[in-house]
Amino acid sequence: MFSGKVVLFQRTRELNAKITEFLNNISESSLLFSQACNNYMENGINEDFNSLLNKVSVLEARNDQLRRNIEAQLYEHTLIPESRADVLQLLEGTDKIINLFESRLYQLSIEKIYIYDNLKPLYSELVESAIRAVEALVRSVRAFFTNPTEVNHHLHKVMFFEKQGDMNSTKLKRMIFDNENDELSHKIQLRMLCDDIDSIADISEDVADSLSIFAIKRDS
């Protein structure tokens, strides 16, 4: 009886563990991203920055592997047939975020963008709003798998931090282009960095919008 019970839920437990690891990796990479950005603004490219970038890359590669594994398991064993497509869309959406963390850090590492001191606090705030949006999203995705009634408790925070990110981004762009002593090419480079960091919160909001529909479907 006991072994039967173990076999019955073994597959479910394995899959649950993979989804938990996948979400933990996104959460961890958001913290690493924040540390790496702050480190870059204080010290530029150094050993610590490269080490943080490597850690994010490792997590990104691991999450790609986990996502493929989860997708294969869901289809091979025809698990949650009704919500399978929603779950896959959710995992692919959240996986994009960790890709963005990695690509933004590579952008800094390759382009070695110079950031004026007066812009640094606003860039930090922009990074902060982006990672807070991601953290709220990760909490809502966890709730979707464990307790769908709680999904909405976190979703509204994603929208809040995305809006805050938009405000910071607009303010930052005005400051960039108000600087008459800077070259246009540098201004454009700074504006692009601003847009790229802000897009993390935008993608989080897109995933959150889909998630709210999935939660309604599950609840009905």
Added chain:
Amino acid sequence: MQAEFLFFLSGGLLLGFISGANYMGNIFGTAVGTKMLSFRSAAIICSVFIIFGAVIGGGGTSATIGKLGMISTMSGAFVATVAAFAAIFIITRTGIPVSSTGAIVGGIIGWNLFTGRAVDFSVFTQIILSWIASPFISCIFAMVLMLAVRKFLHKVSVPILYQDTFVRIALILTGAFAAYSLGANNIGNIVGVFIPSLHITSPEFFGFLYLSPEGELFLLGGIAIAFGIFMYSHKVVNTIGRGIYELSPISAWVVVMAHSLVMFLFASQSLHSFLVSHGLPAIPLVPISSSEAVIGAVIGIALLKKGRGLQTRPLGRIAVGWLVCPVFAIVISYALMCLLSIKVEA
């Protein structure tokens, strides 16, 4: 067992074979259609439990069907079952779902009309009233069950992956119960008409297991249904349940559960005796339509969502099928009797 008996019984076995596909569709159609269960697992569970239900609990409704026309010859029973089989076969070809219960009642009435014997009006009324009542009862059961499940899931939050496993287990257990109830309730349609003219001796299985003549008949009918499930139901199973309303795995479970409770209510001799012994109004032991019970339950689920997404056009076709099938079976049965000019013993 005589060859002549087996020949006449073949009408019932054919009816069992063709009904098997519909039974499987009604019980496991939504579970297989939503990919919660494989066809093979569902077919094995369905066959085994239908046979159990037929052999263990098939007596009550078979007696009612036997009383309806009191067909006293094997040849008469043969004609009634062949007419029911032909009616189902022809109407199913047009894509309209039919009820084996309606078909056999039509077959018996056709025989009665030809032989000039009166139909037992009290049994006939009982059957008709049960047919009208059963989808309504099933609808109410489904609504109550669905509300209870929703309330439970809101109170006890079950993680989605574990919920998936629980729903699969529930679908298997309820499907087994549904198959048992269906076997007990509907075996009367398949072989019930042969009971009044049954003159065979009880064989002994494996040196220790004895079956009454009726039990033996129910076993053969159950095996015919099982053959129908394996050989004929694959297509039905994959199309049923999506025609009138899109069901989720949980609502699919509710439909199967409501359906099996209704089938059980109209088949359980123990429940019948219990109600009678306590002076309560007894539920008649009548073979009801499995499709009617399923559709009643599906409508119940749809009503909880204010009927949104409910396809009304197929419902009209289904209702036409329920009315046309018995009439068609009466005509075929009467025509067959005229054609064969069977002399019925007084």
